[in-house]
Amino acid sequence: MQNWIDQFFEAYLEAFPPRTVYTGEIPQEIISSPVDNSGWFEWRLMKGTLPEDAYRKLEDQFSVQFPQSFIAWHRSYFFLDGDCSLLRLPHSNPARPLEEMETRLNWFIPEQLIPQQLYPFATEGNDAGMLVFDGREQKGDNEFPVRMYDYDYEGDIAGLREVIFSSFSKLIECMTHYCRELKHRKGFEIIPDFFQIDQAGAGKSGRDYWMGWVDMMKANFEEFGY
DSSP states (O other): OHHHHHHHHHHHHHHSOOEEEOOTTSOGGGBOSOOOTTSEEEBOOEEOOOOHHHHHHHHHHHTOOOOHHHHHHHHHEEBSOOBOSSEEOOOBBTTBTTHHHHHHHSSHHHHHHGGGTEEEEEEETTSSEEEEEEOSSOOGGGOOOEEEEEGGGTTOGGGEEEEEESSHHHHHHHHHHHHHHTTTSOHHHHGGGHHHHTTTTTTTTTHHHHHHHHHHHHHHHHHHOO
């Protein structure tokens, strides 16, 4: 399992340089550069030390279930950013490794979704909604499909979109590919590759969702050049 996790972080850190804004809650050992005049600094990937039991306690606290692949990915390293442009994964500050995950679970909309076995874990890149694990059907190792939930529906099940990834491991496989390809291709050119990488999710029910991203990114490039 560790191999695909390492491949993701290698591709991610090359595509999105590890820079963030300094706060007093960031341990010195993860900082790899001086803080500049604007408050930005570079951080380093650190080997994770959080036990799996900490995630089980979080699951019990909020009555959620996480895929085993998601737990393995998140606890492998400490890292200060998980923004992949298309979606934003929860980071893991070594001072407070589960804080961002708790924040994504502890507010009004998740309180409505969790009893319906929809478990928030990330946000989508346009800030239109959150990504949830759909736990309404049992899966081995809790490898639930991933859906987007639209904030505008404020907890109503009507805001739940189609499956956009068949599992978290397929999400990571697609994001790894996306990060690698950004070196020489535009984002809107890369996204259709997801349809082959994840034929059961992105390439099936998620096709319209991802083609919406393609159309938007292509229009932005044609109008603004990025």
